[in-house]
Amino acid sequence: MLTKVKRxxxxxxxxxxGSVYVRLKPNASYRFGYQIAPYVALFQSQKDRKxxxxxxxxxxxxxxxxxxxxxxxxxIGRTEAIKEFLYMVEPFVIxxxxxxxxxxxxxxxxxxxxxxKDFLVLAELIERFRELNYSKKRKYHNIx
Amino acid sequence: MLTKVKRxxxxxxxxxxGSVYVRLKPNASYRFGYQIAPYVALFQSQKDRKxxxxxxxxxxxxxxxxxxxxxxxxxIGRTEAIKEFLYMVEPFVIxxxxxxxxxxxxxxxxxxxxxxKDFLVLAELIERFRELNYSKKRKYHNIx
Numbered sequence: 001m002l003t004k005v006k007r008x009x010x011x012x013x014x015x016x017x018g019s020v021y022v023r024l025k026p027n028a029s030y031r032f033g034y035q036i037a038p039y040v041a042l043f044q045s046q047k048d049r050k051x052x053x054x055x056x057x058x059x060x061x062x063x064x065x066x067x068x069x070x071x072x073x074x075x076i077g078r079t080e081a082i083k084e085f086l087y088m089v090e091p092f093v094i095x096x097x098x099x100x101x102x103x104x105x106x107x108x109x110x111x112x113x114x115x116x117k118d119f120l121v122l123a124e125l126i127e128r129f130r131e132l133n134y135s136k137k138r139k140y141h142n143i144x
Numbered sequence: 145m146l147t148k149v150k151r152x153x154x155x156x157x158x159x160x161x162g163s164v165y166v167r168l169k170p171n172a173s174y175r176f177g178y179q180i181a182p183y184v185a186l187f188q189s190q191k192d193r194k195x196x197x198x199x200x201x202x203x204x205x206x207x208x209x210x211x212x213x214x215x216x217x218x219x220i221g222r223t224e225a226i227k228e229f230l231y232m233v234e235p236f237v238i239x240x241x242x243x244x245x246x247x248x249x250x251x252x253x254x255x256x257x258x259x260x261k262d263f264l265v266l267a268e269l270i271e272r273f274r275e276l277n278y279s280k281k282r283k284y285h286n287i288x
Contacts, residue, residue: 005152009236012156015199016188044160048239055159055238092153094199095192 002088006058011092013055018042020086020099022106022129032119036110036126038103040076040085061085083107102129146232150202155236157199162186164230164243166250166273176263180254180270182247184220184229205229227251246273 002010014020022038040062044052052072056064061084062076076082086100093100106125113122146154158164166182184206188196196216200208205228206220220226230244237244250269257266 005148005236008149008152009156009159009238012153012158013160014156015153015160016157016162016186017160042160044239051239051241092149094153095188095195097195 002058004092007088008092010055010059011089011094013042014040014089015093015095017044018096020096020103021133022103022126024123024126032116034123036106036122038077038079038082038107040082040103042074044072044074046070046072059085079107079110098132099129102132146202148236151232152236154199154203155233155238157186158184158233159237159239161188162240164240164247165277166247166270168267168270176260178267180250180266182221182223182226182251184226184247186218188216188218190214190216203229223251223254242276243273246276 019039019041021040022036024034025037026033027035042055046066049072052074053064056062056074059074059076061078061081062074064072064074067073076085083104086104090100090104102125106122106129109118109122109125113119163183163185165184166180168178169181170177171179186199190210193216196218197208200206200218203218203220205222205225206218208216208218211217220229227248230248234244234248246269250266250273253262253266253269257263
């Protein structure tokens with residue numbers, strides 16, 4: 001378990017240049033035709049690669065890759081890893097508080113989901129999530 | 145004085161989407177023809193304006209403005225305020241550790257600076273700073 005100070009640092013990093021996201025991905029092999037695909041990512045330029053790797057190693061839950069545009073992206077994709085990460089930063093996030101809480105609710109419900117009704121509730125929550133990330137007030141599209 | 149946890153959060157935010165910068169600005173009214181102009185800034189999209197204002201108020205050392213491209217920029221420009229901010233985050237920064245320490249050295253030397261020799265040492269340190277921010281390894285130019 002990381003110290004409070006490390007967790008607060010990571011929360012600040014996530015708030016400033018990170019992404020918490022979940023979407024319904026069409027996938028015929030899934031029961032209701034969609035896969036629930038959550039992910040969390042942190043971004044950074046390649047300039048500080050070595051030090052950014054330190055931060056990624058501190059977290060130790062995802063994978064670092066270089067995107068085609070040269071930006072480093074540290075992605076956490078496994079559900080259990082995302083939950084662990086979000087519970088870790090949850091007490092400290094400010095900007096992404098709603099996203100973190102809604103994502104945790106979605107992941108908890110996903111595990112308990114049994115029938116179509118459960119799936120429709122999840123789809124509704126995922127739509128609410130989309131609205132949180134792409135509010136009409138959004139004035140510019142960044143890399144997040 | 146902010147708690148360690150708040151200071152670590154702000155350090156994470158600065159590392160991810162902030163800027164620490166100093167430049168020599170041509171200005172004939174200054175003794176050696178140049179003004180030493182330092183600044184620290186945090187950036188964010190307008191989407192989370194209210195919560196970003198919370199963070200700015202927590203810091204309480206700068207000014208928030210909306211840039212022409214719609215990005216929010218919280219700028220700290222007064223030397224004393226920059227020093228206070230940097231000492232606050234210094235134990236927690238990872239990516240911008242070199243910039244923070246070099247900037248503190250420049251600001252300390254600036255106060256003690258008396259003659260042309262002192263000014264030339266400062267100019268040298270400012271050049272080193274420029275190299276830190278725009279390393280050749282930099283692969284993309286972001287808004288920072």
